[in-house]
Every structure is written in C-alpha cells, then in structure tokens.
Amino acid sequence: MISATQVLKTDLVKAAAKIGKRAISSVVPKTDLEVTDFKVVNEPILGYMPGSSERVALEASLAKYSGECEDIPIIIGGKEYRTDNVQYQVMPHDHSKKIAKFYWATPELVHKGITTAMAAKADWERVPIDEKIQMFLRVSDQMADIYRADLNATTMLGQAKTMVQAEIDSACELIDFFRFNCFFAKELMKYQPISEDPSTTLNLLRYRALEGFIASVTPFNFTAIAGNLAYTPCVMGNVTLWKPSDTAILSNYLIYKIFRDAGFPDGVVNFLPSDGPVFGKTVTAHQDLAAVNFTGSVPTFQWLWKAVGENLQNFTGFPKLIGECGGKNYHFVHPTAEVKTVVASTIRSAFEYQGQKCSACSRVYVPESLWGEVKEGLVETQKSLKIGSATDADTFMSAVIDRKAFDRISGYINHAKASPNCSIVAGGGYDDSVGFFIEPTIVQTTTPTDKIFQEEIFGPLVSVYVYPDKDT
16 A cells, blocks of 8 residues: 555655646746737738739739648747648549648657647747737737738638638638737736735736647638647647648648747647547547637537546646537527618628638528518529639628538538428528539528428528517
8 A cells, every 4th residue: 555655755745746847937037028019900801802912912812822732830849740640632623623731640659749739838938928919010010011911812712712701711810819919928927916015025927828739720711720729829839739620720830830930939839730530539538638619519628628537637737629610690680670681681690601600500490480581582582692712802702611511501401392391492402523512592481490490501591480470
C-alpha cells in the first residue's frame, strides 16, 4: 500500500516540475502589463462595382488561384511535413477542378505538434502583451489591404461563396475578429487591483495563458471563424493546434501564411490537416490539453465532450470546452407582420450562402391569414434567384460545400416529395453533374413534428408550418 507521505511527495514533485515550466514567465515587470491605447471600428464593406480597384484586384486573384492546385503541407514548428494520405479540395461549383492538394497528419505528427507547441509556449508567454497586440493589428491592416483580394478569392473558389458573402466573411469579419479581440484584451488590462500604499506593496494582475495547449477545430462555412479560433487565443499567450476543415483548406492555409510572413513565431500555431477522429482521439488523450475551441456539428462536439470527460483523470488540469454548433433557426410570423419584410427576410436568411450558416432560417411559422400572400411572395422571389458559379458577380447562391452535404440535403428533398405531411412549394431540384447544386427549396408541412421541421439540414431548404391565427 502506498502511504499518504509517498502520495504527497509524488504530488509535490509533479507540482515543482510544473512550476519550473512557468515560474520565470509568470513574474513580470509592470511595464509588461502596459498596453498602447487604440480605438477600433468595423472594417468597411467594399462595393466591388465593375471597374473598381477592389473588383480588378479580386478578379486577378480569382484567375491566379483557379488556374493552379496549391500544394499545402502539414506545418509543425515552421517545418513542412507530408504523408501518404493525400487529399484534395475541389471547387464546390465545379468539382472537376482541384484547387488544393493536402495531407492528413498521422497520430505521431499530431503528438509532435503538441510537443512543439508546448516548447514554443515558454518563449511566447514572455512576449509582452503589447507586442502581441501590435503584431495582430499589423496583420489585420495587411488583411484589409494587400491580402484582401486573395482572402476573398480563396474563399469564393474553395467554399463557393459569392463576392458579397466572401467580402463580409473572409475580409471584414476576419479583420474585425482580430482588431476587436485585441481591443478587448487591452480593456482587460486596464483593471488592476487596489494598492493602498504602492511604495510598500504593489498589487498587479496579469492574465496568463491556459496551462497546456488549445486544440482549434474549425468549420468550412466561415473563413473568419477559422482564423479566429486558431489565432485569437494567442493574443493572451496561448498556443494552438489548428485542425482546419478539409473543405476550407486553401483559405485557411493563406491565413497561416499571412501570419508566418508577418513574423509570427514558429510553433505557436501548428497547421494540422487531419482526419477528424485521428486528431480528436490524439488531442483528447493528451495530458496537456487545456481547451477545445470548436465550431461545427452537434455530433462532433458531443464526441469531443465525451472523450474529454472519459479522460478527466489523465489531464493535468480541467480542459475548457468552447463550442458553437448548428441549430434550427426559425421565423415566427405574427398576423400583424408586414408581408414584404417577411418574404425578403426569409429568402435572404434561408438561402444566402446556400443556407450553410448556423443562423440560416430553416423553418417558418406563418398564420393562416397571411399564408396566401407570403406564399406568393416566396415563390415569386425564389424564381428570381440566380444559381451558378460563385465567381459570377450576379450569382445569388452557388453550390453546397461537398458531396456529403449534397446527398444529405437532397435526401430531405426526397423525403418531402414522398411524405404525406409535406409538399414542395418552390424548388426541389438538384444536380451534381458539374457542381453540387441544389435549388433554393421551400417545403410546406402539415405538422411541426415532421423530421424536415425538426432536424438540422444546413442547406438551402426552408420548411413552413401554417398555424391557426387563434393560436397566436
């Protein structure tokens, strides 16, 4: 039997080892807590009118990236790795065209990424927060200027976003994430605890990085979210392993290169395209996991949560789980609603970016008294929507992200066609001969319990349930 004294001695040895890792970087002069003041505003959305400088630059970037298949390596500590598990990213709207060749990391490479990140963390934590913030602000300015066209072009080609949808995501939102999160970090630093007699005792508060590494698992549908989840934690001294989405690899790799070329230290963010289960099993089994930073599907986040829970006894701390998942967003239409607004808002929310947003309208409750007018408006507007290549300036919506999404969404359309509870009001067609195209589809259901009204679809399909006015 192990004695209490032996257990205590073992725990003290472990604690001393951890203190040795952090002590030097945890004792800092007051000057390291001072941050240069600055203000932020939202990045302006550019118009991309024909002949404008931003339109000319974007068209040149589209031509550049559509004419090549970029080789994208695994990157750990600034070093490139390639495996035999080769993957390709294709254009969703023209799936015969490959735009990126990349490689899935092995469990051994994921482990190497963890070791490398933890080693880089010691130096990164010592960098004063003001220097970190200034680097992020410089990168943001570069993204708003010299890299703007490339960020939008890689997002349009790889994720089938239209010109407008790319601009508000891969340019404006990405830039805003970095600038505003740096602003919030600066504001955090303003508070310092009271020192009644600073000449005798000076109390200082420092925000330290988490104990360990962060696993950032990012989605295909927002380039901005991918960059944010991978890089923003680094403002506070953290290090990350970034698992980008296979269907957003080109734009995500560009973000990595922008930071690298701006002088971001090797190993602070490690770029690890991977098979989901391989990455998930490896990071959730490692004792130094500090957090999972996630945006994606409910089942995937549930799996990660369960895996962390099952390994709790193995971690040096208690990993944080930060997740944003999908949903079944709705519009509830009151009998007093203005029909034109209902129609316009529902069409845009349901079908912009092919309904591939957590906020996309997926179901609508409409009163019987308005359904006739609302239905007519929805049908007529749906007819006017142009579906086509993401690179055409007048395209309203393009293809869904990949074969898996196409099969899932078309399956719900087939259900609507076969179910006695459902009827197709508009759309209902789909074609994968060139790209993964699905018509913007409106379904009416007679019961709110039908699966089409209950389950997340994540595509250009919105269901309508008509309710009696008396139930308002």
